[in-house]
Amino acid sequence: MTIREEKPVIAALVGLGWWGRKMASLVNAGGAKMHFVRGVDPNPDAATFAAEMGLQYSQDIAEALADPTIEAIVLATPHSLHRDQIARVVAARKHVFCEKPLDLTKAGAQASVDLCRDAGLVLGMGHERRFEPPIAAVLEAAQSHKLGRLLQIEANFSHDKFLVLDPSNWRLKADQAPAGGMTATGIHLTDLSVKLMGPAADVRVVCENLASSIPQGDTMSAHIRFAGGGTAYISATLATPFISRFAVFGTDGWIEVRDKAHVEAPDGWVVTEGWKNQPITVRELPPAEPVRDNLRAFAKAIRGEAGYPITGEDMINNIALLEAIVRSAKSGTLEQV
Structure with a gap:
């Protein structure tokens, strides 16, 4: 032993x-x-x-x-x-x-x-979003096929925190943080999307600068198709007050998770669910610390207590999609992943 x-x-x-x-x-x-x-x-x-x-x-x-x-x-x-x-x-x-x-x-x-x-x-x-209790429940509902065949994801993770940064900050460098809010917030949404739907096939992006002087643009949306079927709509804006919403739709039900506050200072979640032949329900969940819980999962993996839940394949699939999103943000055309 x-x-x-x-x-x-x-x-x-x-x-x-x-x-x-x-x-x-x-x-x-x-x-x-x-x-x-x-x-x-x-x-x-x-x-x-x-x-x-x-x-x-x-x-x-x-x-x-x-x-x-x-x-x-x-x-x-x-x-x-x-x-x-x-x-x-x-x-x-x-x-x-x-x-x-x-x-x-x-x-x-x-x-x-x-x-x-x-x-x-x-x-x-x-990717601490995976460790938020309601998001972990979404992943479990998908893995257990409770949601049925997954069809579509709609997600938005936006804030205006960067509007007060000094222009010299690396987060405002288009070569280091391209495609609007993609590397700041959207990357979490694509991580969840490829975990749920598998590798992406192609993506079309609109990235504009509508309300700021942020070099990489302040308003970005991406429409993603997956190799195994299904789509995702991802939005990551850098010029609107905080919002974080993740919704997944399947043939047997759907779940929407809304954060009450930025993960920097968690304040809990509002979870809305719709299941076949059942009334829509709304419930609130208390705060948790997913950043700490991610680090704890990392430490447990080092100690051999459990495997780390974000696999290397997940990481590579997510960055492959990010690379295509950055290309499409520049070209405005459909880009293969």
Whole structure:
């Protein structure tokens, strides 16, 4: 009988910006089966936050990679850095959790997934939407065929948080965050869509700049067809107050999930369901912390307690779709995935 280790995973957090601080605060509060001991950020101003969290601070990832006590690296860094950073983490024989998107190309995603798989290391992904209780219930209803044959997905994840960012912020660089809000929010919706419907076949995108000076556009919608049949409509806007809605329709029923607040500060969900020969129901669910729960799933996979639920195939299929969405946002035409 194998005795599993119960100690938390010792980790370093690379990137102490907005989202890195969210993760650090959650892990610091407990319940993630993980303990951050080091914070890394090239901006020296981050040293103050690191000290508040009780973290050793460094400006370069090299010190974290050289530390033999650190088992895992959590990357909350710009997308353009992910591939090189993952390769360096794997070379240091450490597990890696990467914020979304994994990459901007299918080839890059494939390379990172293969590196981790071949090295026997866990690769985690910042798709916390899967860990929201009502979304997890949607995935289960689909897997158990309770929804019947899946037909269509309608989803919107939008906000106006970026309108106040300094123009120099990497999130406002069209080459690093292309296609409107796609890499900020839409990537979560496509992750859920390919998980439910399988690999995408093609996509047509409209991406416009209607209400801001955001270089990559502020209003994006994508119509996706899947190789196995079915469609999805995805919208990710950067110039409207927060909304997050995910709805899936099947032959035996449909479920719509609406977030009451951004996942940065969860406030619960409103779930509306319609089932064949039954009245439509509406219920509210209390808040949860899916960001923490995703990190906990990553830690449990490292300890061998459970497989990590987001597979390498899922990651690659999602980035393949993202790459086609970016092409279609530029061309305005139907693009093959």
